[in-house]
Amino acid sequence: MSKIYNFSAGPAVLDSTVLEATSKAAIDYQGHGISLMEMSHRSKPVMDMVAETENLVRVLLQVPDQYYVLFLQGGASLQFAMIPMNLLGENQTADYTDTGAWSAKAIKEAQLYGNVNVACSSKESVHNHIPKELNQSEAAVYLHVTSNNTIYGTQWYSYPKPINADGYLVADMSSDIFSRPIDVSQFGLIYAGAQKNMGPAGVTLVIIRGDILGKVDRTIPTMMNYQTQMDKSSMFNTPPVMSIYAVNRTLSWLKENGGVEAMAEKNERKAKKLYDEIERNPLFISPVALEDRSLMNVPFVFADGGDEADFLSFCDHRGLKTLKGHRSVGGFRASIYNAMPEAGVDALIHAMQEYQTN
Numbered sequence: 148m149s150k151i152y153n154f155s156a157g158p159a160v161l162d163s164t165v166l167e168a169t170s171k172a173a174i175d176y177q178g179h180g181i182s183l184m185e186m187s188h189r190s191k192p193v194m195d196m197v198a199e200t201e202n203l204v205r206v207l208l209q210v211p212d213q214y215y216v217l218f219l220q221g222g223a224s225l226q227f228a229m230i231p232m233n234l235l236g237e238n239q240t241a242d243y244t245d246t247g248a249w250s251a252k253a254i255k256e257a258q259l260y261g262n263v264n265v266a267c268s269s270k271e272s273v274h275n276h277i278p279k280e281l282n283q284s285e286a287a288v289y290l291h292v293t294s295n296n297t298i299y300g301t302q303w304y305s306y307p308k309p310i311n312a313d314g315y316l317v318a319d320m321s322s323d324i325f326s327r328p329i330d331v332s333q334f335g336l337i338y339a340g341a342q343k344n345m346g347p348a349g350v351t352l353v354i355i356r357g358d359i360l361g362k363v364d365r366t367i368p369t370m371m372n373y374q375t376q377m378d379k380s381s382m383f384n385t386p387p388v389m390s391i392y393a394v395n396r397t398l399s400w401l402k403e404n405g406g407v408e409a410m411a412e413k414n415e416r417k418a419k420k421l422y423d424e425i426e427r428n429p430l431f432i433s434p435v436a437l438e439d440r441s442l443m444n445v446p447f448v449f450a451d452g453g454d455e456a457d458f459l460s461f462c463d464h465r466g467l468k469t470l471k472g473h474r475s476v477g478g479f480r481a482s483i484y485n486a487m488p489e490a491g492v493d494a495l496i497h498a499m500q501e502y503q504t505n
């Protein structure tokens with residue numbers, strides 16, 4: 148059996164060093180004789196590990212000091228609600244960009260707490276591009292963007308600026324965090340579920356500027372109040388220590404391999420060769436506007452129809468797994484996150500070429 152490459156959109160591929168370290172820790176954490184799963188989150192080794200993970204986030208993304216780094220639960224999906232609950236007053240407005248299914252879910256939750264102005268939408272064209280014109284509201288508290296649209300394969304390459312001088316950007320970076328450098332100071336809040344580009348499911352990263360809090364007067368449940376999580380350094384309740392450890396190992400691997408700058412270079416190279424093959428190969432086309440194509444999720448479809456199940460099984464026999472496209476786009480989707488080796492992309496390109504000449 149040849150090597151397996153997992154092109155899943157999420158939970159997604161992790162580097163083998165992460166899997167090895169995590170499986171070791173599951174049995175005996177750093178020679179303490181017990182599993183990391185059995186250890187108190189208040190014990191020194193665990194507290195040190197979580198602090199080190201926070202530090203890795205800070206170093207890799209150059210997070211300014213006035214930002215808090217939190218490890219929460221409930222996935223990016225809980226953030227869809229926590230963000231407006233904490234930041235958007237009942238009579239206030241937030242601007243949202245509607246660039247895909249995850250944006251739509253974020254909009255739906257925000258509508259429960261305040262006014263939502265949908266500043267732009269690509270829905271009419273099945274989210275095949277990032278809208279360039281925004282219709283922002285003067286007094287919007289924040290402007291929400293989904294930095295990478297996991298399902299449709301589009302990505303923001305430069306972020307819009309809030310027109311309200313006191314406004315700030317809020318970004319769902321679940322599927323491209325740590326894939327490229329970002330200027331954290333552009334944002335009031337960044338959030339990301341771990342299971343795309345950062346680790347396994349179970350932990351959600353939130354990077355938040357402290358001064359955006361305390362401006363709504365509703366009652367917020369203790370667990371869902373960012374202030375609680377900040378005051379207790381993400382340890383108000385029992386944190387998902389195993390998941391955080393896998394994030395720790397992933398970020399450490401990332402740092403050893405040159406950090407987000409080196410990742411960005413590698414990701415550009417990987418995506419370019421795959422898009423080049425989609426352009427070259429008469430069997431396939433990309434449904435996404437050229438200038439907005441994601442470096443993380445690459446959807447492609449048959450140009451003139453074809454047997455999708457046959458191509459998927461052709462790939463599967465070559466160890467190229469989970470390439471089926473999302474049901475709303477159809478066709479195929481190759482998710483090529485940080486941990487997808489360049490050799491995996493090469494193997495996919497090779498399969499596409501072989502399938503063409505077959």
Ligand SMILES: *Cc1c(COP(=O)(O)O)cnc(C)c1O
Nearest residue numbers: 222223224249297319321322340
């Ligand atoms: C997967 C995904 C989500 C949902 O994440 P959960 O952690 O499962 O809640 C949200 N936003 C984006 C962009 C995603 O890719």
